């Protein structure tokens with residue numbers, strides 16, 4: 001997809017995440033433009049993120065410099081910069097503060113895949129164990145070390161970051177991580193949280209990989225929420 005299309009789809013993601021309660025005054029999302037050394041990120045100033053237009057997307061290079069756009073990049077733009085600069089698979093990055101994901105970190109519950117959907121995130125979701133914003137280059141490097149090649153990370157007492165190769169995948173991972181956190185918190189309340197086996201997780205990962213991009217779980221979840229939150 002070319003640049004204008006990717007920017008439009010990022011705006012659609014902003015609307016969906018806003019309407020689903022993931023984005024409010026805080027949180028931001030970005031998309032990298034294939035073959036270029038820059039990305040677009042939603043601007044940092046508080047406003048309704050359901051009605052952003054293209055001028056609300058700030059163009060930023062891999063050194064973190066603003067190239068274009070109304071307003072300023074978010075304070076934690078480094079979360080996006082380090083991932084787009086370092087990871088080939090980082091097409092879209094989402095940073096939000098979902099309730100159950102934060103509750104997991106507060107309660108000291110580690111991520112374990114206990115549903116088929118959660119297995120899409122892989123065997124583990126690492127944690128960044130400093131309860132603070134990620135702002136400086138040093139903090140950005142430390143964050144990058146922690147996330148490694150994982151698809152998502154939990155930020156202690158703060159929120160999450162998810163990394164998709166596409167915008168649809170990043171949405172799926174964000175939605176599924178919060179859903180999984182809710183299952184995990186409730187399972188712990190019940191006193192039992194049976195994890196899937198390594199084989200079950202691998203089977204899920206293989207299945208997702210085998211699906212055509214327009215028929216797999218990422219596309220279906222996107223289509224449902226795009227329709228549900230339209231208008």
Ligand SMILES: [Zn+2]
Pocket residue numbers: 026027076095096097158159
């Ligand atoms: Zn944050």
